Amino acid sequence: MVDISAAPPAPTGTTTDALVELRGVDKHFGALHVLQNIDLTVRRGEVVVIIGPSGSGKSTLCRTINRLETIDSGTIVLDGVPLPAEGRALARLRADVGMVFQSFNLFAHKTVLDNVVLGQVKAKGVKPAKAKEIALALLDRVGVRNQADKLPAQLSGGQQQRVAIARALAMQPKVMLFDEPTSALDPEMINEVLDVMVGLAKDGMTMIVVTHEMGFARRAANRVVFMDGGQIVEESDPETFFTAPKSERARDFLSKILTH
Amino acid sequence: MDDGYFQQFLSLFDEFDVPAAFWVNIQLTFFAGILALILGTVLATMRISPVPSLRWAGSTYVTLLRNTPLTIIMVFCVLGLWGQLGVTLSPDFQTNFFRLAVVGLTVYHAAFVCEALRSGVNTVPVGQAEAARAIGLSFWPAARLIILPQAFRGSVAPLGNVLIALTKNSTVAAAASVAEASGLMRTMIEFRPDVILAIFLTFAFGFVLIVVPIGLATTALSRRLAVAR
Helix, strand or coil: CCCCCCCCCCCCCCCCCCCEEEEEEEEECCCCEEEEEEEEEECCCCCCECCCCCCHHHHHHHCCCCCCCCCEEEEEEEEEEECCCCCCHHHHHHHHHECCCCEEEEEEHHCCCHHHHHHHHHHCCCCCCHHHHHHHHHHHHHHHHHHCCHHHHCCCCCHHHHHHHHHHEEEECCCEECCCCCCCHHHHHHHHHHHHHHHHCCCCCEEEEEEECHHHHHHHHHHHEECCCCCEEEEHCCCCCCCCCCCHHHHHHHHCCCCC | CCCCHHHHHHHHHHCCCCCHHHHHHHHHHHHHHHHHHHHHHHHHHHHHCCHHHHHHHHHHHHHHHCCCCCCHHHHHHHHHHHHHCCCCCCCHHHHHHHHHHHHHHHHHHHHHHHHHHHHHHHHCCHHHHHHHHHCCCCHHHHHHHHHHHHHHHHHHHHHHHHHHHHHHHHHHHHHHCCCCCHHHHHHHHCCHHHHHHHHHHHHHHHHHHHHHHHHHHHHHHHHHCCCCC
């Protein structure tokens, strides 16, 4: 029996301990101050949805957590360990953080199965036979096992994104980052990806999700973080946020996207 | 062109071993091609690596070698490496010159292989590298497993162009006293000036015969190997 549960090993302490902690994080792109003194704590098993207008820094924030973007100052702590700057330690840490991209980024020259096997074997040293077993079980779980031998380009966008989720899960990450996972999808494929994500959330996976899918935020999020202009403007539970946003900017943003 | 001229022309092939001379060019191309591919891959990896000194070394090599005439490199290999520095690659006189010529062709064309591969690297979307890093691969595994395989497949056509250039440039080995086709052509013209035109056309046609299949093969290969995105 292969263990494909998304949940990380049972936490030893309380269920509310911090898994991802950002303290005073600042980042500039040239003159642009894209992240301004960000403080954010994500607890084990929590699903945090980050929303905000484009250019608000939400994708950048997501990418700093596995250091695909460097930061200028501040600290990011993952499961009690500060993010290493580079080298093997960083590579090891990245294996603990699953990442799902807007544009899927499946390895274009590898089959679907190989995409899910590769990281396990090359970054974690799992035996190929075992890795294949885990990969097939995960592909089954996201509903694309019958596509295992195809190349990514032969799959629909929704299928590719589900493979990308399986690829990230194969590393048994402590936390999953989703950077606008449905923004590049045709409308009819959005739900098949969101369903997988809701399933993950129900299984207790810690998730940080940058998205424009307000339905997902309402259904699956424990907390909504609203960003604008490189700052966290507001954070609260989804019900409070969508029905009674505190800040003017959040009210303005919601009025623009929820009117139709 | 009467029968007499044609007979005169045909008699050349009894006097001189033309296919053997071309065979030398093919051998030069084969060995230099393989070695240049290896050295060029190393250079390209250096040029995309995160280590500044490696990037600097790679780009300096390419700038120097790509901008030096091949004839000068070839003469240096013989007069400099062997004549002055005493570098001997084989006890046999002919083989030594042949190998020195392969070295000259290799170091020169490796710079072009490097640049062809780099153009191939540019066909690989940045997301591929990000995804590789995100699953915990560090630079070398990411380059070896994800970036370079796609870069090779995206640079078959430019690599083919380098191979075609190398095939024709193998004639510069004459500057290293290697008995190859262009050298034989000069000898033949010297001894048989009566059929200069036919001699010239023979060698021109010989190279066309070698190079055209390379072009066709690389075009077909680049279509077949193209990464579907």
